[in-house]
Amino acid sequence: MKKSVFLGTLAVAGLSAGIAAASTLDEVKARGELNCGVNTGLVGFAAPDANGNWSGFDVAICKAVAAAVLGDASKVKYVPTTGQTRFTALASGEIDMLSRNSTWTFSRDTDLKLDFVGVNYYDGQGFMVRKDLGVTSAKELDGASVCIQTGTTTELNLADFFKANNMSYQPITIDSNAEGEQQYLAGACDAYTTDASGLAATRAAFADPENHIILPEIISKEPLGPAVRHGDNQWGDIVRWTLNALIAAEEYGVTSANVDELAKGTENPEINRLLGVEGDLGAMTGLDKDWALRAIKAGGNYGEIFAATIGESTPIGLARGLNAQWTQGGLLYTPPFR
Amino acid sequence: MTSASDAPEPGFRLSQLIYDTRYRSLTIQVVTFILVMAGVAWLIDNTVQNLNQLGKDFNFSFLTNRAGYDIGQQLIPYTNDNTHARAMLVGLLNTLWVSVLGCATATVIGVVVGVLRLSNNWLVSRLMTVYVETFRNIPVLLWILVSLALLTELTPAPNAYKINPATGEAAASMWLFDSIAPTNRYTAVPSIEFTHGLGAIDTPFAPISLNFLLIAAVLIGSVWLNRRVRHHAHQVQDATGVRPTTWWKSLLILVGPVVVVALALGFRLNEPELKGFNFVGGLNVSNAFVALWLGLSIYTGAFIAEIVRAGILAVSKGQTEAAFALGLRPNRTMSLVILPQALRVIVPPLISQFLNLTKNSSLAIAVGYMDLRGTLGGITLNQTGRELEAILLMMLIYLLISLTISGLMNIYNNTVKLKER
Numbered sequence A: 001m002k003k004s005v006f007l008g009t010l011a012v013a014g015l016s017a018g019i020a021a022a023s024t025l026d027e028v029k030a031r032g033e034l035n036c037g038v039n040t041g042l043v044g045f046a047a048p049d050a051n052g053n054w055s056g057f058d059v060a061i062c063k064a065v066a067a068a069v070l071g072d073a074s075k076v077k078y079v080p081t082t083g084q085t086r087f088t089a090l091a092s093g094e095i096d097m098l099s100r101n102s103t104w105t106f107s108r109d110t111d112l113k114l115d116f117v118g119v120n121y122y123d124g125q126g127f128m129v130r131k132d133l134g135v136t137s138a139k140e141l142d143g144a145s146v147c148i149q150t151g152t153t154t155e156l157n158l159a160d161f162f163k164a165n166n167m168s169y170q171p172i173t174i175d176s177n178a179e180g181e182q183q184y185l186a187g188a189c190d191a192y193t194t195d196a197s198g199l200a201a202t203r204a205a206f207a208d209p210e211n212h213i214i215l216p217e218i219i220s221k222e223p224l225g226p227a228v229r230h231g232d233n234q235w236g237d238i239v240r241w242t243l244n245a246l247i248a249a250e251e252y253g254v255t256s257a258n259v260d261e262l263a264k265g266t267e268n269p270e271i272n273r274l275l276g277v278e279g280d281l282g283a284m285t286g287l288d289k290d291w292a293l294r295a296i297k298a299g300g301n302y303g304e305i306f307a308a309t310i311g312e313s314t315p316i317g318l319a320r321g322l323n324a325q326w327t328q329g330g331l332l333y334t335p336p337f338r
Numbered sequence B: 001m002t003s004a005s006d007a008p009e010p011g012f013r014l015s016q017l018i019y020d021t022r023y024r025s026l027t028i029q030v031v032t033f034i035l036v037m038a039g040v041a042w043l044i045d046n047t048v049q050n051l052n053q054l055g056k057d058f059n060f061s062f063l064t065n066r067a068g069y070d071i072g073q074q075l076i077p078y079t080n081d082n083t084h085a086r087a088m089l090v091g092l093l094n095t096l097w098v099s100v101l102g103c104a105t106a107t108v109i110g111v112v113v114g115v116l117r118l119s120n121n122w123l124v125s126r127l128m129t130v131y132v133e134t135f136r137n138i139p140v141l142l143w144i145l146v147s148l149a150l151l152t153e154l155t156p157a158p159n160a161y162k163i164n165p166a167t168g169e170a171a172a173s174m175w176l177f178d179s180i181a182p183t184n185r186y187t188a189v190p191s192i193e194f195t196h197g198l199g200a201i202d203t204p205f206a207p208i209s210l211n212f213l214l215i216a217a218v219l220i221g222s223v224w225l226n227r228r229v230r231h232h233a234h235q236v237q238d239a240t241g242v243r244p245t246t247w248w249k250s251l252l253i254l255v256g257p258v259v260v261v262a263l264a265l266g267f268r269l270n271e272p273e274l275k276g277f278n279f280v281g282g283l284n285v286s287n288a289f290v291a292l293w294l295g296l297s298i299y300t301g302a303f304i305a306e307i308v309r310a311g312i313l314a315v316s317k318g319q320t321e322a323a324f325a326l327g328l329r330p331n332r333t334m335s336l337v338i339l340p341q342a343l344r345v346i347v348p349p350l351i352s353q354f355l356n357l358t359k360n361s362s363l364a365i366a367v368g369y370m371d372l373r374g375t376l377g378g379i380t381l382n383q384t385g386r387e388l389e390a391i392l393l394m395m396l397i398y399l400l401i402s403l404t405i406s407g408l409m410n411i412y413n414n415t416v417k418l419k420e421r
Helices: A003-013 A024-031 A057-070 A086-091 A106-110 A153-164 A177-185 A196-204 A233-252 A269-274 A291-299 A302-309 B021-054 B084-117 B122-136 B140-154 B210-240 B247-264 B287-314 B317-325 B330-366 B372-384 B387-416
Strands: A034-039 A076-081 A097-103 A114-116 A121-123 A125-130 A144-149 A169-174 A191-195 A212-214 A222-229 B186-189 B191-194 B267-270 B273-275 B278-280 B283-286
Touching: A024 A034, A024 A057, A024 A233, A034 A057, A034 A086, A057 A076, A057 A097, A057 A233, A057 A291, A057 A302, A076 A086, A086 A097, A086 A114, A086 A222, A097 A121, A106 A114, A121 A196, A125 A153, A125 A196, A144 A153, A144 A177, A153 A169, A153 A191, A153 B372, A169 A177, A169 B372, A177 A191, A177 A196, A191 A196, A196 A212, A222 A233, A233 A269, A233 A291, A233 A302, A291 A302, B084 B122, B084 B287, B084 B330, B084 B372, B084 B387, B122 B287, B140 B287, B140 B330, B186 B287, B210 B247, B283 B287, B287 B330, B317 B330, B330 B372, B330 B387, B372 B387
Parallel strands: A034 A076, A034 A097, A144 A169, A144 A191
Antiparallel strands: A097 A222, A114 A222, A121 A222, A125 A191, A125 A212, B186 B283, B191 B267, B273 B278
């Protein structure tokens, strides 16, 4: 009679622990928007302007992926993440991909269950100090107070570097680049350390960039690249090959200006395959055949993105260096599109 | 055959579980228990499944791995070659240190302000009202940040103390006979050194200084002796009605032996001096620590002031009047009659303020003070990617700290509460 009351209540407790296991690609398509984890604000790499529009080197990767998958580079929701929150945000599914100058390391790739899909910037850790300090080498920093972003590989490199050189230092732990900038300018630390590209970007935002120098020592290898969750290989492939498409486009001379022209068909079969004129590479990853075309049109090829966001003509003024194509003596080398 | 009032026992029916008051409460308890357990089981099952799906396991072995990072503030020796467990311990001690100091300062502030708020002096009591209402109605995080901003903005950088060779003068000068140097990173203060000290015992936990052990032992001995002297004075007073003068004896007993022992050990102050980028030689008390301590103390102090005021007001006015009638002066009335009775009302809510302060100390992350949240819940969590383990461990530790404080304060409460005979 009244047993149904109990059974009903018990049934509520008997919830199954089912979790949606749909693929990331399906989720992104169904949502119609790509959730992309970016830096909370690092000029040149990822920073919002006064109107809240994000731009930068890392943001361009998000846009390219959104263009390839959804057909519209503007359909990206940028989720600002700190050094502390980025991997948790990715693992929990809050973001679909992380494009936030994050270093590819063994333990992050394996133990943290992430997949780094490639390298979009070959970097190394450096130090920035005030010019009037009279320091010209990182080896002269014995006893200094050093500002360091917590939760980063730079934290460990710093400890190793000072130990290897038998020097002492006082770590001043900070949470984001903005806080680091403020602490450094307030004089709470003698030196600020992070990836050299990040230092250049930070210095460019200073009122007096000429009074600060970046010391010549690069104390680590920091291959920065986009990352996805481990396990969804199809989604990993899409992000990996979107990045590769941008790099390959530069190698083959495909730019945002001539891509429409080239998409009508060229003599070069490699370009034809990349732009979907020949074969159907897109279908192999679950996309259509114009995916790379759209990705390149979103912000141009790798070289164009580099020049527009962090290149030598921008205030940040980074040279291509290691990030030149392999044909130009750099490290950028994408596997063939076939 | 049977009368209507004496119906035969119909046997147990299921509906009795709800409609029979003899069984109803039991039914409700059983159902609630099942629901709670089902909820817990679901949470655990969900976690295990999610971890499986991510391919992550659940273990605490990361605690024995090399930490690899450095910690700015440390009470026990620590290098980046130590384990994550050691780093956690460093953070835990930092948490306890700032909590203990914070609780002590907040109590002092609270008692003084609470008493003064009841003062008959209009200006003083209004000032205290302003203090209480300002500090307890603005989030503690803001007070911590404001404290840090003041400390950072109002003080010079360490290199401002450097003597300019051209002018022969420094931009800033140290305080108190060149012994204290406030800077925008820390305050450099002299440290204590014993030139012919006894050394230290090395334990795996931390080296224990024999000098300080000896001084503590001498102090305890002095206090005990002082109590004997006072006890004797009481006895003389009871017997003769005249209390012998004890203040100079007390002073001699309390100060004399400690000074003698310290001098014998070769006590000297190690004054900080600027070398390279920073002050060395003395002790650098970081601004992050001071800001956190100050922020927590003034904020919690405002709450304690209200608790103290409530406690005092809870003591009947007749007690004051009776004390006055006996000829006690107002401050003696407060310390001998009112406060002891007020403590019964004050202590229980005071416990929860201490607990709040301890938990609020995890805001240390905002100013870069490396407490438990900063080491175990911050860098270790990030570098190892063991979110679940680190957070669970941190929750467990905070729970243990809180239960310990609560337990200790309950013991104290039992000693001051009304003795019912």
